[in-house]
Amino acid sequence: MFAALIKPFRYFLLLLSTICLTSQVPAQQRYELNSDWYCANINDVKANGEQLSQAGFQVNTWMRATVPGTVLTTLLNNNKVPDPFYGMNNKLIKDVYHTGNAYYTYWFVKSFKQVAQGDEQVWLQFRGVNYKAEIFLNGKKVNAKTHEGMHLRQQYNITKLLAPNGNNRLAVLVYPPDFPGDPNGGQGGDGTIAKGLTTQYTAGWDWIQPIRDRNTGIWDKVTIEKTNSVNVENPHVVTLVPGKRLPMGAQAPAVIRTSSEISNPTTKPVQGFLQYNLAGKLVRTPVTLKPGEKREVKLPDLSLANPKLWWPNGYGEQYLYQIRMQFVNAAGKVLDEEPVQFGVREISNVWNDRTQSMEARVNGQKIFIKGGNWIISDAMLRFSDARYDAEVRFHRDMNLNLIRIWGGALTERPEFYQACDKYGLLVFQDFWFSGDCNGKWVDPLKKEDQWTRRQYPDNHQLALEAAADQIKLIRNHPSLAFWCGGNEITPPDDILEPLKNKLLPELDGTRYFFDFSNTDSMSYNSIGGNGDGPYNIQDIRTFWGHKTYPYNSEVGSVGVGDYASLQRFIPAKNLIAPQNGEKADSVWEYHKYIPYNQYIDPYGKAKNAADFAMKAQLVNYNQYRALMEGFSSHMWDWYTGSIIWKTQNPWTALRGQMYDYYLDVNACLYGLRKGSEPLHIMMNPLDSMIQVVNNGFKMERNLMVQANVYDMNGKLQFSNQLFAEIGPSMVKKMFPINDPLKKGNDKNGVFVVLKLLASDQKLLSENLYWLPGKDGQYNGLQEMKPADLKVAVETVAKGKLNLTLENPSNGPIAFFNRIALENANTGMRILPTFFSDNYVSILPGEKKTVTIEFPDQGTLPLAVRVYGWNVKDQQLPVK
The missing domain is CATH 2.60.40.10 (Immunoglobulins)
Structure with missing residues (x-):
């Protein structure tokens, strides 16, 4: 109606001026509050929030805090506790269950400069606090209601609370989960940690020891955003790609469907346009907002000609588009904008009658799922863009096409999804429930019975509110492929039904929802058992000859790293080789070692831990190559996919990992890479x-x-x-x-x-x-004879080397050569490093080149180390 009042010529002039103005006017200022935080335990603070948040209150004697981060991370960074990932150190740290919650309840204080002028609005945003929080600014309470829930963002308009001189003081009181649970050795401890909406694994699991503070803290980003009289929030982009497509050649048009929430926090009405520009076309719709009004606005559909499509890894390119969702007034001034990155693709699912399992399709093409299970990047929530990028890149390098986010952790961060978008990894996202804590099985280690646990968490409305918020947080990522109600169990019915039938259709509406991770609607269980697994080492012939679940959400094995990896977290006195039939060293046991049973001894009984680690790599390579080859050999006949349990470790566990916590690769990665080749x-x-x-x-x-x-x-x-x-x-x-x-x-x-x-x-x-x-x-x-392997290294670009390995024609195979990049002076490995191949074997008379890529190391002297089964250890300086 607003647009209809503008005559065509005037509208054309306005359109031109809008395009020009929107490229010149800064729409917003957003920055992180990620430094100069201070914290103190609640027992050591006598002042209240109103006093602490006064600019004059002195906190320079308090402990420097890590934000984003947890209390335990701050204590570690201040040398108050030992590294819980090393040896048995975790036993030396007090557990919140035994100390009481006050021990890990902390005040966090931060000063910052910010003013607001005219119609400017200033917003304080928390992307994640665990578990409850009270927030104060400049002597005033910010949140009228106590914040509760780890999986829930917060946003507050603090314009009227800002200090006139711009010197502001923020104080946040953070409480641990109400029910941290007894870390009694059970999966999720005694299970009661699931009574709240937090990370269940922190009470302990079969792959991790308990995280002592249960991840209490301001664990995710805190930002300040400045807008004008309109706030654009949670833009949504849906792409429709009809028909069956191929990656190459001209493409039929795709439909781009967009919407966004917009709000007017002022006391005056606002008129303007919600708009974006894509492929030279301006898409807009007129909007009038009443004072204090917030609503979702839908824009006209755009037909995108000859779109560049996004494909999973191994099937095509991962092209990404970028737009800016803007609100502009009639004069063309940008009042607010939000950047949006998305990929043009459509994901669907069909039931495969032959395999009796779900078959995934992208852009009309069926995709054989080769996936890995992901817990979380770091068990203490020390996230970074670089670490996310490295870990997801490893999954790309393994020729996988899917990562499943396990339900006992959290909704992964947007930066994780950005890496998956970049590298082509589809994501199967569980919500925050598990069969272990939420009552699927009889478990004598659980405090409450199955009927009671089946109704966890206590606050069902909070679970739905958090689900809605997290859906909005990640729904624009093309990598996000499937939603799942929980790990091996659904949420309670009064969470499941509105989640499945209301929230997801309204807030997303484009992705298939699995009730739980091994539900019959995903993979029909005709053979009994739990519907996933096994989780231990197998005879490799089993993967080829034994028919298991047709879309196995969890199937895995061993994963001990090489000797350099073991040395990072096992004290020298405990580096004792496990022997078949004997209990392993106590530190190995504490770090959840899975026995290799009889599979090491055929290579010769392990002489020491270094010998064991080398022979373990032979077993690792064979296990994961055979696993994926066996499933692939029955592609579309027995199986539509498999997801390995698990491909990464957020803690220093001795199981289920293709690379260790420190991002050092092992032979699992390269065996899986080989078996998963397109x-x-x-x-x-x-x-x-x-x-x-x-x-x-x-x-x-x-x-x-x-x-x-x-x-x-x-x-x-x-x-x-x-x-x-x-x-x-x-x-x-x-x-x-x-x-x-x-x-x-x-x-x-x-x-x-x-x-x-x-x-x-x-x-x-x-x-x-x-x-x-x-x-x-x-x-x-x-009894193999030594091979006289010739090795040469060449720098081809910054952060990139070519390593040439040549084996003379008159000798044996140069077998199973490990390549590492290291500090030439100390021998410490450069991590992460990415190899085009590793654990490589060179036939007599053959030459191979391996590409090595790594982050910038400045002036650090570098060397490449090569050693193999029958090849001497060599260190080559990098010139």
Whole structure:
């Protein structure tokens, strides 16, 4: 109606002036309050919030606080507690359950400068406080009602509370969870931590010891935002991509559907336009806001011609668009704006009748899910953009296409999702419930019975309020693919039903909702059991020959890192190699070691911890390569996907990790990377059948499939090859090599080397298996002759090296070489470092190049270290 009053020519002039003005006028100022905080325990403070928040109150004798951060992080940074991730130190830190909540109840104080002029509005925003908080500013109470809940943002208009001279004092009192729970060794301790809306894992789990303060603190960002007379909040972008698409070539149009919440906090009405500009088109709608009014406004749909689509990792590019959702007045002045980044893609699900499980589709194409379970980046919530980027990049490098966020933790931060958007990892997001704490099983370690636990948390309305808020926080990310009610159990019905049937349809409406992580509607359980697992080491033939759950949300194994990793958190006196059938050292046990059972000894009984760690990497590589190969071998027949439990560790646990807490890789990562290749050649250990997997969308023609068998001296014993083709999204059998293996595989074992070549002889996939002798022992490996591996390093760009490994033609295979980048003086590893491959083997007469990428190290002297099974340890300085 407002727009209809403007004649076309005047409207055109206004449009031009609006485009010009919006590019010149700063719409907002937003900055973090992330330094110069001070804190003190409530027992040590005699003043109240009104007094503490007065600018003249002295706090310079208080402890410097880490914000964002937890109380425990602040205590650690001030050397008040030992590192809880090292050795048995966690036992030396007092637990909130035993001390009482006051021990970890803290005042946090921060001074900042800010004024407001004219119609300017100033907002104080908390992205996460755990668990309750009272907030004061300049002698006044800010929050009329006590804030409660870890998974809930807060925003306060503090314009009228600001000091006239701009010198402001903020004081925040933070309380731990009301029910921290008894850390009695159960999953989530005694379970009562789930009575509140916080991280359940902090009371302890089978992969972590208890976090002593239960993550109490101002754990996420605190920001100040300055707007004019309108505040734009929670913009929403939905992309509709009809039809079945391919990554390459021209695209039919996509629909961009947008909306945003806008509010007028002033006492005057406001008129203007809500708008954004995309691909040279201005999309806008007129808006009139009454004084104090807040509402959602929908904009006209935009038909985006020839869109650049976003695809999961391994299927296409991850193109991202950026817009600025703006509110402008009639004169074209920007009153507020919010940046929005999104990808154009559409995610859907169909039921696969053959597998009896859900089949994921992106842009109309079916995607075989190869995923990893994620707990949280850091158990003490020490998040950073760089760490998120590194961890998600590792998942990309493993050729995975999905990360599942486990329900006993939290809704991951936008920075995590930004990394997933960048690297093409779909995200399966659980809400904050678990079968362990929320009553699925009989558990003698739980304080209350299943009927009572089934109704956790105590405040159901708070859970719904937090769910609505977190949906708005992350819904624009193209990587966000699925919502899930909880880990292995649904929330209570009066949370589940409105979440599923009201909140998600209204606030999102584009993503499939699974009631819980192993529900029959995701993966029909026809074989009994819990619907996921197992979680321990397996005979690799099991992955190929034993049919399990058709879309397994949790299946995993071991994950001990290499010796350098162990040295970071296990004291020297405790670096004792575990032996089969014996209990491990107490520190290993405390850090949740999963036994390798009989799988180390065939390589020779471990002499010490270093020897154990090296042999463990052989087992790690085989386990995770076989896991993904086994699932892929039955793609669309038995399975629509699998999600590994788990691919990362937010604590120094000795299980389920492709890289350690310190971001140092181990062989799990590279075995999984190999088994998850988009186009992959492999051998079935049950019948020695050579197979090729094509995860792509097009027919692959004129492929040369090669299979070679070598003895332990590197001599070729058998060779076969053929040209083949393989259709899109399928696995195909090529030929068996069972007879050659029977003839050549004596007591020493053999190597099987598979190669997949393009018609121009470009190497598309290579896979090396080491097989034991007939008795199951790797005698040949134990007796291998040394290989004279030649290594050279070249700097190709800042933060990028090429490492060349060359093996002479007259020797054995240079087997299983570990590459590391380190400080040339101290030998300490540079972390994170990203390798195009690792734990590599070089055939006689072959040369390979490995690319090494790493963050800028300034003038630090660097060296590359290489060592292998039968290769001497070498350190090469980086020039």
